[in-house]
Structure formats: C-alpha cells, structure tokens
Amino acid sequence: MPPLMPCLRPCSALRQDDMQTKLGEVALHASEKEEELATFRHLLEERDPATEQTNHALVTEFDLGQIKSAAQHRAHQKRAEAAPAPKSSRRDQEVQADIVVDMAAREERFEARRFVTVAKAVHQVYSEFLGLSLHNARVCVSVHSWRVFGRSGAVPMRGQKGALYHAVSGWLNGSIFLQSASRLSEAECIEARRQRDVAEARADATDRLLQDQHATLEAAHQQVLAERSAAAEARVVELRDKFMLELDEARSTIAQLEQTLEERDQTVEQFTERIGELEAQVKSQDETIATLTTSNERLNKRVQDMQAKLATLKLVEKELAKSKLAYDKIQEGGHAAEARLEEYKAIQSSQVRQLREAREANQALQACLEEKAKDISGFRAQVAELEARLQDRPMLKQQTEATQTDPPAHDEAHWKNLMAESAAEVAELRETLAASKHRETDLQTHVTRLEAELARCQAALQQPSPPQPQSEAPTTKPSPIVEDVPPSPPLEPSKAVVAQTTKDTQPPRTEEPFSLPFV
Missing domain, CATH: 1.20.120 (Four Helix Bundle (Hemerythrin (Met), subunit A))
Structure with missing residues (x-):
C-alpha cells in the first residue's frame, strides 16, 4: 500500500506550472531564431542598385580605397536600417522605411529640379550672348575643374544629371571651348581646334582612367558582395542547423515532460482513489465512534440516576429512623x-x-x-x-x-477706591x-x-x-x-x-x- 501523501496535488500543480513556463521560454526562443533567420534571408535576397553600379562622378572625386570604405559604410547602414528594432514592431519599421525612401526621393527630385534650372540659365546665357544653342556647343570639362566643383558641396550624379554637372562646372571655371566659324578668325579657329583636340585627348584619357577605376571598383564590389553573400549563407545555414538542433531538443524535452505529466497524473489518480477509500473508512469509523459515545453517555446517565436514587433511599431511611424517634418523643411531650x-x-x-x-x-x-x-x-x-x-x-x-489704559489724573482716587472695593x-x-x-x-x-x-x-x-x-x-x-x-x-x-x-x-x-x- 503506498503511503498517504496529502501534499501531492500542490507539488504536481507547481511542477506543471514550471513545465508550462519552460515550454513558453522554448517557444519564445524558437520565434527569436525564426526572426533572425528571416532577417538573414532578407539581407541575402536584397540587392541595392546604388551599391551594384558604381557612380561615375564619385570615382572622379575619391580614390579606390575611399570608395571601398564608403561602400562598406553604406552596406553597414543598409543592414542597420533593415535589422528589426528591438522595441518596435514590424509595422513601425515599415513606416520608418517608407519615410526614409520618401525623403530620399524628395531630395533627388529637388536636386534634379535645381540642376535643370541651372542648365536652362546656362542655355539662356549662351543663346543671348553667343547666339548658339546648347546642342551645338561642344563642352569639355577638365578633371581639375570638376574636382573643384565637386568639393564645393554638390552631389555627383550619372547620366543626364552628370552631363549637367559637367556643363555647369565647366561654365563656372571658364574651361568651355567653343567652335564657331562665323565669329572667330582662322588663326583663332586653328588655336581653338588645337586646344579642343588637347582637351578631347585629355578628356579621353580621363574617361579611360575612370573606366579602369570603375571596372576595378565593380570587381572589388562584386567580390565583397560574393564574400558577404557566402558568409551570410554560411551563417544562415549555421543558424538553421543550430535552430533545428535546439528545436529537436525542445521537442524531446516537451515529449519527456508530457510523459512525466502523464505518469504524475496516473499517480495522482491512484492516490486520489486511495485517499477516497481511506476517507470512507475514516467516516465509517467516526460514525461507529459516535454511536458508541452516545451509548456510553446514556449508560453513564442511567448509572448516575441509579446512584442518585440509591443515595435518596439511604437519606429517606435515615430520615425515617429520625422521624420515628421524633414521633416517639412528640407522643411523650x-x-x-x-x-x-x-x-x-x-x-x-x-x-x-x-x-x-x-x-x-x-x-x-x-x-x-x-x-x-x-x-x-x-x-x-x-x-x-x-x-x-x-x-x-x-x-x-x-x-x-x-479700555482705559491712561486714566485721567482726577479719576485716580476713583480708580483706587474701585480697586480697593474689588x-x-x-x-x-x-x-x-x-x-x-x-x-x-x-x-x-x-x-x-x-x-x-x-x-x-x-x-x-x-x-x-x-x-x-x-x-x-x-x-x-x-x-x-x-x-x-x-x-x-x-x-x-x-x-x-x-x-x-x-x-x-x-x-x-x-x-x-x-x-x-x-x-
């Protein structure tokens, strides 16, 4: 027969609470791992066109090492922006990302409008003073003038915007060379052609240098992207394997806990049945004890009544003897x-x-x-x-x-009399x-x-x-x-x-x- 354990139910309840708490912790850890895995996948799948294609103007301003550091900084900033905030929800992150994109688009539109306005002003100046069109003008920009203009605070750009930058910078530095047969002399035209050829050769050399730097930067950027992609994939695989191992361990732990709970429940049911049997036995014994106690009280009461009657009979006998003696004496006197x-x-x-x-x-x-x-x-x-x-x-x-702090002199006797009377x-x-x-x-x-x-x-x-x-x-x-x-x-x-x-x-x-x- 197993011993009686009245504290079994509270202990089992406490252990069930502990197991529920542990299951909650495991589920929370699993959700954290899933979020981390999703973040790495997002970083792996994300491709930024601004980092894949090298900015031509940026190459002219910085060397290759500075461009690498800038690319690394931009990638780090992108990762920081893409990483979920510890205390913000996904909806807040999406709203913040939309705000950042909107601000970048507004800034880009503002820069485009500003440089289009400058280009129109340049075109108007050429048309009024030189009688030429912007399309007929051959613009050559030196590298030095571009670097000076780039350091003045402008943001380098590509394509049409880059051409506008070239035009504006050349116009500001006085490095624009024009060819017009109607307004220049023959010697001046020859000198202008020679200077134009020199400028074109210098521009071609600069373009080749820029193309070489662009190719080098593209190769370095692709290599960095490949290395980071490989590292990210390895990290994702490592985290996935680790997460799967932890998930398997958690599942096995949950299975063991469930089995332990079932065994505990069976033991509790057995002890509950045993406790019910013992309670029934105790109840029957209590009823028997109550019946015996009632019978004993009745017997004690009857014994006390018999003893009282016996004492009364003895007293009656004594009183009867005394009464007989008194009666005899009363008869005499x-x-x-x-x-x-x-x-x-x-x-x-x-x-x-x-x-x-x-x-x-x-x-x-x-x-x-x-x-x-x-x-x-x-x-x-x-x-x-x-x-x-x-x-x-x-x-x-x-x-x-x-009321009368300063009595008159003639009432002094009267006050003395009043004080004496008082x-x-x-x-x-x-x-x-x-x-x-x-x-x-x-x-x-x-x-x-x-x-x-x-x-x-x-x-x-x-x-x-x-x-x-x-x-x-x-x-x-x-x-x-x-x-x-x-x-x-x-x-x-x-x-x-x-x-x-x-x-x-x-x-x-x-x-x-x-x-x-x-x-």
Missing part, C-alpha cells in the same frame, strides 16, 4: 409542645409588627439621604458659580485696563469659598456617617431569626402562616434599634438651606 406553640405564635406576631416599623424607619432614612444629596448638588452648583466669578474678576480688570470683594469671595468648602466637607462627613448607619441597618436586617427547637416542634401539625404580611427583604432590627438609628442620623430640620451672602 405533646401537651408541652402545644403550649410552646402558642408562645411562638405570640413571638411571631410581635416580630411582624417590628418588621413593619423597621420598614417605615428605612423609608425615612432613604428620604433623608435623597434630601442631603439634593443639598450637596445645589451647594456644588453654587461653588462652581463662585469659582466662575473668581475667574471672571481678572478678565474684567484686564478689559477695564485695556480687592475687598475678592477677599470676601475667597472667605465665602473657604466657608463653602468647609460646609461641603461637613456635609460629606455627615453623608458618609449616614451611609455607614444605613449599611449597619441592612446588615442587621439580613441576620436570621433564632431557630425553633426541633424536639418541641410537632411535625404532624405545622404552625400557621400570617397571610396579611407582604413580601419583604430579610428580617430587620427591632423597633428600638431603628428609632435610635433614626434619631442619631437625621440632621436638625431647623437649619436653613445654604445660601450665598450676596447676589
């Missing part, structure tokens, strides 16, 4: 008992009268105590009024001094307050004495009456009960004691209640 009975009846009637008188005296004491309490409350109110007036005197004096009145109030406190102390002492007398009276009332002798009281003829006496507290003291207590405790009624000597 019956006449004497009847005489004593008459005497006890007379004593009982006298005690009833004393009880009534004691009640009346007690009521008188209660009324006296209430009157004293009222006198004390009134006296305390008067004392509080006196204290309030004593407290108001300094405030009144301060108010008077505040001092006398304060002294009188203090004497009255002292007398009131003394009177309060006397009244409190008197009340304490009255309370002590009342407590003594109540203690005397609670004392029991002298018991009747058992040998002379007949059991067959009970004594009559006086029906006209109402129910009252325990027995009270005799009439003489109550009268003496009332005489000692009551104060003289001739005294007037306490009153103040002034209003």
Whole structure:
C-alpha cells in the first residue's frame, strides 16, 4: 500500500506550472531564431542598385580605397536600417522605411529640379550672348575643374544629371571651348581646334582612367558582395542547423515532460482513489465512534440516576429512623409542645409588627439621604458659580485696563477706591469659598456617617431569626402562616434599634438651606 501523501496535488500543480513556463521560454526562443533567420534571408535576397553600379562622378572625386570604405559604410547602414528594432514592431519599421525612401526621393527630385534650372540659365546665357544653342556647343570639362566643383558641396550624379554637372562646372571655371566659324578668325579657329583636340585627348584619357577605376571598383564590389553573400549563407545555414538542433531538443524535452505529466497524473489518480477509500473508512469509523459515545453517555446517565436514587433511599431511611424517634418523643411531650406553640405564635406576631416599623424607619432614612444629596448638588452648583466669578474678576480688570489704559489724573482716587472695593470683594469671595468648602466637607462627613448607619441597618436586617427547637416542634401539625404580611427583604432590627438609628442620623430640620451672602 503506498503511503498517504496529502501534499501531492500542490507539488504536481507547481511542477506543471514550471513545465508550462519552460515550454513558453522554448517557444519564445524558437520565434527569436525564426526572426533572425528571416532577417538573414532578407539581407541575402536584397540587392541595392546604388551599391551594384558604381557612380561615375564619385570615382572622379575619391580614390579606390575611399570608395571601398564608403561602400562598406553604406552596406553597414543598409543592414542597420533593415535589422528589426528591438522595441518596435514590424509595422513601425515599415513606416520608418517608407519615410526614409520618401525623403530620399524628395531630395533627388529637388536636386534634379535645381540642376535643370541651372542648365536652362546656362542655355539662356549662351543663346543671348553667343547666339548658339546648347546642342551645338561642344563642352569639355577638365578633371581639375570638376574636382573643384565637386568639393564645393554638390552631389555627383550619372547620366543626364552628370552631363549637367559637367556643363555647369565647366561654365563656372571658364574651361568651355567653343567652335564657331562665323565669329572667330582662322588663326583663332586653328588655336581653338588645337586646344579642343588637347582637351578631347585629355578628356579621353580621363574617361579611360575612370573606366579602369570603375571596372576595378565593380570587381572589388562584386567580390565583397560574393564574400558577404557566402558568409551570410554560411551563417544562415549555421543558424538553421543550430535552430533545428535546439528545436529537436525542445521537442524531446516537451515529449519527456508530457510523459512525466502523464505518469504524475496516473499517480495522482491512484492516490486520489486511495485517499477516497481511506476517507470512507475514516467516516465509517467516526460514525461507529459516535454511536458508541452516545451509548456510553446514556449508560453513564442511567448509572448516575441509579446512584442518585440509591443515595435518596439511604437519606429517606435515615430520615425515617429520625422521624420515628421524633414521633416517639412528640407522643411523650405533646401537651408541652402545644403550649410552646402558642408562645411562638405570640413571638411571631410581635416580630411582624417590628418588621413593619423597621420598614417605615428605612423609608425615612432613604428620604433623608435623597434630601442631603439634593443639598450637596445645589451647594456644588453654587461653588462652581463662585469659582466662575473668581475667574471672571481678572478678565474684567484686564478689559477695564485695556479700555482705559491712561486714566485721567482726577479719576485716580476713583480708580483706587474701585480697586480697593474689588480687592475687598475678592477677599470676601475667597472667605465665602473657604466657608463653602468647609460646609461641603461637613456635609460629606455627615453623608458618609449616614451611609455607614444605613449599611449597619441592612446588615442587621439580613441576620436570621433564632431557630425553633426541633424536639418541641410537632411535625404532624405545622404552625400557621400570617397571610396579611407582604413580601419583604430579610428580617430587620427591632423597633428600638431603628428609632435610635433614626434619631442619631437625621440632621436638625431647623437649619436653613445654604445660601450665598450676596447676589
């Protein structure tokens, strides 16, 4: 039988949560690998025309090493732009890429419009001052003039825009050579042709040099692209293999975890069934224990009842024996008992009268105590009024001094008299307050004495009456009960004691209640 494990369910639940967490981590890692693989594929498939074709104007401005570094920088920038941002979504990346493309297109259109405007201005100048057309003009641009114009801040371009750059730069540097038979002399034409041939030869040499540099740059660029493509493909293959291995490991781990979960579930089901069986057994045993406990309580109750009945029977036997002895004695002294009975009846009637008188005296004491309490409350109110007036005197004096801080000289005697009267009145109030406190102390002492007398009276009332002798009281003829006496507290003291207590405790009624000597 497997042992009982009440903590199995929480442990299994915790392990299931751990496994779910691990599965989530594996899925997240797989998604990251898929995104990385997609990024490498995108980089591998992407081809930038600007990097595949070499800019002719750029070759004229930089050498091959500078062009290589610029191409590497541009490729790095493209990779950085194509790489997904860690904290931005794909939609944000697409919007950002569209913004970059739009800005580049706007800049290109702006440059094109600017150089077309310059070309039109050049054409207008040639037409007005030379009477020639831009198509009939033979333009030759030296490499030096182009480099100077290129360093002035313009962006080198190809094709028609490059020709416009050549035209504008040659016009600005004064390196334009024209051929016109109508306006030049023969010598000037020969010199112009010679200079034109020299310029054309120099331009052809420059073009050949540029073509060689362009071919070299294209070869280097293609080699770099091939190397990077091969490296990217190798990296993609490596990442794919690594990802597949990790995916296989994750799948095997998931399968093992699922198998472990199934085994755990089976074990939990077995233990659950076993726990149910044990709970059923415990429930049946609890019911049996409850039944036995109820039966035991009933038996104990019956035993206690039998013991009580047995004790009662023993007491009855003893009382019966005593009653027999008393009955024999009563039979012997019956006449004497009847005489004593008459005497006890007379004593009982006298005690009833004393009880009534004691009640009346007690009521008188209660009324006296209430009157004293009222006198004390009134006296305390008067004392509080006196204290309030004593407290108001300094405030009144301060108010008077505040209203009349600088009294006139002729009222000084009047103020002194008022101050003397106030001092006398304060002294009188203090004497009255002292007398009131003394009177309060006397009244409190008197009340304490009255309370002590009342407590003594109540203690005397609670004392029991002298018991009747058992040998002379007949059991067959009970004594009559006086029906006209109402129910009252325990027995009270005799009439003489109550009268003496009332005489000692009551104060003289001739005294007037306490009153103040002034209003």
